[in-house]
């Protein structure tokens with residue numbers, strides 16, 4: 001079931017709570033001081049700059065597409081799937097992976113909205129399409145042409161079974177029209193970035 005902005009937030013991690021607290025602070029500051037704001041609720045940010053200028057560089061990042069990309073490039077021996085007993089079609093968690101460039105465009109549109117005098121808004125940023133962990137790993141193998149070992153392990157604590165956005169609000173209100181709503185494109189850009197990052201990090 002896609003999640004819309006009226007679904008009561010129910011964070012399961014301190015990080016999730018910190019994001020919700022930020023929303024509450026913005027709401028209260030706006031009420032007290034007339035501030036106008038845009039809350040953009042990111043779903044699973046993925047991919048990289050299509051021109052290869054930047055991408056996720058956090059050392060030891062644990063995100064699925066990054067881990068799978070590293071495995072495809074032989075930077076790690078293989079990877080784990082955290083649980084196959086979720087109430088989803090293939091038993092692995094579903095996520096709504098949004099290309100970082102589409103997310104940037106959402107910010108540009110939100111800023112233009114506010115600068116044009118628009119009301120405060122809270123809007124989901126996702127495509128409304130969920131992919132399972134196994135589907136993502138298949139995409140990484142398909143796009144890279146590389147095979148790597150995948151081990152099934154137990155669930156990781158705090159992983160909800162499904163997080164898929166209803167993004168009608170941002171589409172309707174800001175005219176947001178994603179350009180990269182394609183899992184293979186997202187994975188392709190992530191793979192290219194991971195290769196570039198590896199080259200960059202191995203320079204003396």
Ligand SMILES: O=c1ccn([C@@H]2O[C@H](COP(=O)(O)OP(=O)(O)O[C@H]3O[C@H](CO)[C@@H](O)[C@H](O)[C@H]3O)[C@@H](O)[C@H]2O)c(=O)[nH]1
Pocket residue numbers: 013015016043044045062063064065067079080081082083093094095133156159
């Ligand atoms: O090696 C891995 C890595 C991830 N997963 C699974 O893949 C899915 C996606 O995981 P991940 O890429 O870590 O994203 P989320 O846990 O959905 O994290 C999102 O939500 C978190 C909590 O809001 C934020 O911290 C992250 O930045 C954001 O991407 C989850 O089911 C994980 O269990 C695996 O099976 N194996």
